[in-house]
Amino acid sequence: MRLPGFPVAGHADDKLAESVAVAGLRLKDCDERDLPFLRVLYRQTRDDELAGTGWAEAERMAFSDQQFGMQHIHFVSHFPRARFFVLQREGRDIGRYYLDVTGEAWHVVDIALVSDARGQGIGTALLRATRALAPAVTLSVAVNNPAAMRLYERLGFVDEGAAGGMHRRMRAS
Incomplete structure (x- = not known):
């Protein structure tokens, strides 16, 4: 599936890029x-969940690829004015940060990191930089992700339901 x-990225916030650069991170606008x-990053974020299915590796990959495609279509169609970034450190792609800065509150559409970049304060650095620049920040968190919920609460996010x-x-x- 194509x-x-x-x-098209048209409303960059150089201050956000400068803020995360202090933490050794670079935001690069996504392209095709x-x-x-x-796709590989998405697969990594679902590995643990799919490991328990009993499916063969090829079945897990096919399912993950299909789900990635559907999620990508959803994000670009529902957030057409969002910024879609690949997150880099030391020239290496380590994650993605999708951020809609068009509303009165900036909305974090998604944060995802490769396995070996998790637990190093990168998500915290992104959210702190975003909070410092935005009048308010919103996000959604999966109910089955208590670690992310705790992180967001530590950073001052309040559950709105x-x-x-x-x-x-x-x-x-």
Whole structure:
């Protein structure tokens, strides 16, 4: 399946890029050449969940690829004015950061990191930099992700209730 490209980035916030650069991170606007990395990244974020299915490796990969495609289509169609970044450290792609800065509150669409970049304060650095620049920040967190929920609460996010069946909406002002 050919996936749609990313919306044209037209409203960069250089201050956000400068803020994360202090932590040794670089935000690069996504383009179609990043889709293979983003597909592998998505697969990594689902590995633990899919390991328990009993499916063969080929079945898990096919399912993950299908789910990635559907998620990508959802993100670019529902957040057409968002910024879609590949996160880099020392020239290496280590994650993605999708951020909609068009509303009165900036909305974190998604943060995902490769396995070996997790637990190093990168998500914290991204969210702190975003909070420092935005009047308010919102995000949704999966109810089955208590570690992320705790992180967001430590960073000042407050649970605002259900955001669909399996997610909670959180806000920091």
